[in-house]
Amino acid sequence: MTLRGSERGLVRVLTAILAITAVLACGAGQVSGKPGGDVPGVRWTAQHDAPGTYPEVRVERGVHITMSDGVVLKADVYRPADAAGVIEQKPLPTIVSLTPYSKLMTGLIEQAAATPGLQSTAVDIVRRLNLSSTPISGFGDLMQALDGGMIQTMLGVDRKLIGSGYTVVVADVRGTGQSQGKWDTLGAREQLDTREVIEWAAAQPWSNGRIGMSGGSYSGINQLRAAEDAPAALQAIFPVEPGSDLMRDVVAPGGGVGTTFLPLWLNSVNQLKLVPDVASMIQGTFDWTWFNDRIADPTTNFDLLAQALLTPSLEDMPPALDGALDETSAFREAIMGHPEKVNVPTFVYGGWHDIFANSATKLYEQLPLPPGRKQLVVGDTYHANPGAGTGVPGAPPRLDVLQRAWFDKWLKDIDSGVEAFGPVTVKQQGGGWVTLREWPQPGVTHRRVYLSADPSGSTEDSLHDGSLRPTGPGAVENLTVAPGLSTICSRDAAQGSAGMTAALDACAKDSRIAERNALTFTSAPVAEETVISGPINVRLNTVHTGSDGFWNVTVNDVAPDGTSTVLTTGQLTASMRAIDERRSARSVNGDLTAPFNPLTLDRLLPVVPGAPTEIDIAVIPTQAVLAPGHRVRIDVYAGNAPKALPFRPMLDASGLEPQQVRLDPAAPSFVNLPTDKPIP
Numbered sequence: 001m002t003l004r005g006s007e008r009g010l011v012r013v014l015t016a017i018l019a020i021t022a023v024l025a026c027g028a029g030q031v032s033g034k035p036g037g038d039v040p041g042v043r044w045t046a047q048h049d050a051p052g053t054y055p056e057v058r059v060e061r062g063v064h065i066t067m068s069d070g071v072v073l074k075a076d077v078y079r080p081a082d083a084a085g086v087i088e089q090k091p092l093p094t095i096v097s098l099t100p101y102s103k104l105m106t107g108l109i110e111q112a113a114a115t116p117g118l119q120s121t122a123v124d125i126v127r128r129l130n131l132s133s134t135p136i137s138g139f140g141d142l143m144q145a146l147d148g149g150m151i152q153t154m155l156g157v158d159r160k161l162i163g164s165g166y167t168v169v170v171a172d173v174r175g176t177g178q179s180q181g182k183w184d185t186l187g188a189r190e191q192l193d194t195r196e197v198i199e200w201a202a203a204q205p206w207s208n209g210r211i212g213m214s215g216g217s218y219s220g221i222n223q224l225r226a227a228e229d230a231p232a233a234l235q236a237i238f239p240v241e242p243g244s245d246l247m248r249d250v251v252a253p254g255g256g257v258g259t260t261f262l263p264l265w266l267n268s269v270n271q272l273k274l275v276p277d278v279a280s281m282i283q284g285t286f287d288w289t290w291f292n293d294r295i296a297d298p299t300t301n302f303d304l305l306a307q308a309l310l311t312p313s314l315e316d317m318p319p320a321l322d323g324a325l326d327e328t329s330a331f332r333e334a335i336m337g338h339p340e341k342v343n344v345p346t347f348v349y350g351g352w353h354d355i356f357a358n359s360a361t362k363l364y365e366q367l368p369l370p371p372g373r374k375q376l377v378v379g380d381t382y383h384a385n386p387g388a389g390t391g392v393p394g395a396p397p398r399l400d401v402l403q404r405a406w407f408d409k410w411l412k413d414i415d416s417g418v419e420a421f422g423p424v425t426v427k428q429q430g431g432g433w434v435t436l437r438e439w440p441q442p443g444v445t446h447r448r449v450y451l452s453a454d455p456s457g458s459t460e461d462s463l464h465d466g467s468l469r470p471t472g473p474g475a476v477e478n479l480t481v482a483p484g485l486s487t488i489c490s491r492d493a494a495q496g497s498a499g500m501t502a503a504l505d506a507c508a509k510d511s512r513i514a515e516r517n518a519l520t521f522t523s524a525p526v527a528e529e530t531v532i533s534g535p536i537n538v539r540l541n542t543v544h545t546g547s548d549g550f551w552n553v554t555v556n557d558v559a560p561d562g563t564s565t566v567l568t569t570g571q572l573t574a575s576m577r578a579i580d581e582r583r584s585a586r587s588v589n590g591d592l593t594a595p596f597n598p599l600t601l602d603r604l605l606p607v608v609p610g611a612p613t614e615i616d617i618a619v620i621p622t623q624a625v626l627a628p629g630h631r632v633r634i635d636v637y638a639g640n641a642p643k644a645l646p647f648r649p650m651l652d653a654s655g656l657e658p659q660q661v662r663l664d665p666a667a668p669s670f671v672n673l674p675t676d677k678p679i680p
Contacts, residue, residue, distance in 0.1 A: 052163025054080030075171035091208035102177035109156035139503035148387025149399030154216030202233035216240035228341035236410035243356035246335035255573030256644030260496035351381035371423035382499025429624035440534030446587035462520035483639035484517035491566035496643030534674035536619035548653035552640035570619035
């Protein structure tokens, strides 16, 4: 393939970035790592990395796919070829990916990865990169994704997969990239487009009619939606870091609007969709319909985000914002998946600190498929580094290796044995990788652990050092916390930025800076390894100065040296505390384990200033292991900036006034924690 001038420029930029990384690696020492895992994993890796049947890839760019309403989507089609460049004419299984981030970027990343020596150099650098003893070890964790299959499964195209006998189609979602139309973000028309692209691909002479889907993030969400009552041609999907319930994942979990991720995401999509097809301009074939569509809708969804943050009262809410807080609206329907309708083999990768972490394990539980036809891998990762920590001894194979084995099984009928993998493979925070037959881990029990004002003696950094105890408080006491900005340096901020700030260990791996404006409640040290597995609920008895409030809680692992590491997090606007019992879960003793808040205007509950108000905060499900001598800590904040802010009317009602946690023997505050052993 011949690179255009702009493409050669990007390759040079990528090469320069790798060179800088090499300098960092040489200065930081070396660590060896080889792809490994169990015997099937070793076999799959060797098979995937070996020279393929087809040594070359040929690309047909800008292929027009006309939708049923006349809108033209643009796609690139990647086909395997022999050493002479002759394209295979035999119909092959086909992998479809739809992206809002422009197939131009996918193509540039694919071409950069295909540059001789570039990818192998990058992988070698990452394997030698060791920043574990530095204050930016998180940067090394992010870079590990380059050796975990992220580029092939989430950002670009896997040439090895194509070389093994697959055709790949990458299409721009309607209204993004080079495709015509208005961006209908995950809406009904976009979902219909996905099905029509699948049907188009299945009918092409180079396809044998067996379709799989690949891609990460938005492209992963699209896969899950397409797999709901899937068209006959769709036979397997491999979504990386997908979301399902996007309202509670990233749009406004707990009623806190995603003020870090959403602006970054919307800006990237809206900027990329304005990049013109320069080649067509030179050739005189420029698509003026595309141009007019972009002029008509240059900043999709920015108006809704602005309304959420700027509309001062519920009475002044414009229709679009009103729809965001109406569970029956087209907007909410678009961002709410139905994994219970998925009927094709599904392999999901998620991360404990991904922006869609709330969906990862819930997806697996809701998929109506037997183990083997559904698989789950969850890493200790952010949205920016999926696959980090895989492909080494004791870990699962890389994502591209797993994807190849998955598609070989379901699209080629090859007995790869991948259906026996897992079915649930998770990286325990604080420990290693474990394989489970189901999730949460069998043998855990939800137990109340109570918040107490008595000092734990474990910290001098927090606003108040309280305790976690197996018994409730003996007397009533109110502890005050005010909104602040200490959470700018926090794991919540790292999660909300998709991992961009995770390089700073003092923020992402240690909460003691953020805890300076938090109430902390810490247990006694555990005497033996203690597993935490499943959803978590934090019940707070609260008192508000204003007529609303916003709460953020984290569950932390506290090491003997005082390091406080966030395992998981949850947040809630006080007036949105209503619970839908039909979609909530409770433990045997009746306590909530996974409260479901409707987050709708018709279910708002008034907050009376000065009066006790009990709220249940859903904490993202997680898996962790506490080493002997470690403690559990609950951090309580009266805000979560910059990750999230309440909708403006609720923010104004709170007045950003101080809030109180009430520790009352008659109405205690506690965490309902799923553990295999009692917390002392």
